[in-house]
Amino acid sequence: CLSAAAMMMKMMKMRRLLLVCVFCALSVSLCSGACAEVDSDTEAVAGEPFKLGCISCKMRGEVEASATVDWLFKARGEADFVHIYSYDGEASSIIDERFQDRMEWHGSKKTFDLQDASVDLLNVTxxxxGVYRCIFNRVLSYEHYEFSTIATKLVPLTVVAKGTTTPDICVSITVFSVSTLFVLQTFFFNYRKYLAEYLAIASESKDNCAGVQVAE
Known part of the structure; x- marks a missing residue:
């Protein structure tokens, strides 16, 4: 029959394990920058800078990868997209003279594993x-082979004289909320798991105690 002290020790051990799981989830979500795909704002103010957002997360974060990014633009009233910008993880290139000195990289830094391809559009006119197209050309590196994928995002943009654009803090809150949801899901999953184990231990202890009493 398990004593009260032994039961307490088991409960404390399970609580420590649960806290470790929550800490690990928080570390992954907040410290390592868990990827969350957030849509770009679509309204810019003339004469001000604007961030064209484009995020494409890998399905499996542990797989090594590299990517290059291309931005295309179709002006309002035009039929075709035109290549305007590219980035390869080291250097950027503005291809269309309409955007010369007006586009700056605002995406993933110090890595070839690009998942955020956002760019700043300066002095908006x-x-x-029009419509902007962001294209990820990604190569996933497995042990014995490589696999190429292409991901595309569209950003329709309207320029106004006096806008009602969403503040950056709202986007930050959205990203944080996605990360927090992941942490809470992990917490409750592990809580239910260890609660079930605790109830099983308690039931086993009760049965053992009953068996000892009958034997006596």
Whole structure:
């Protein structure tokens, strides 16, 4: 028959394990920058800078990868997309003269494993209205082979004289909320798991005690 002290020790051990799991989840979510795909804002103010957001997360974070990014633009009233910008993890290139000195990389830094391909559009003009296409050319590196994928995002942009753009803090809150949801899911999953183990131990202890009493 398990004593009260032994039961308490087992409960404390399970609580420590649960806290470790929660800490690990928080570390992955907040410290290592868990990837969350958040849509770009779509309204810019003329004369001000604007962030064209584009995020494409890998399905499996542990797989090594490299990527290059291309931005295309289709102006309002035009039929075709035009290549305007590219980035390879080290250097960027502005291809269309309409955007010369007006586009800056605002995505993943110090890595070839690009998942955030956001760019800053400086000194926005009304002619910047249209649809932007962000293209990830990604190579996933497995032990014995490589696999190429292409991910595409579209950002329709409207330029106004006086806008109602979403503040950056709202985007940050959205990203944080996604990460927090992941942490809470992990917490409750492990809580239910260890609660079930505790109930099983308690039931076993009760049965053992009953068996000892009958034997006596």
């Amino acid at each position: 009304f002619n910047d209205s």
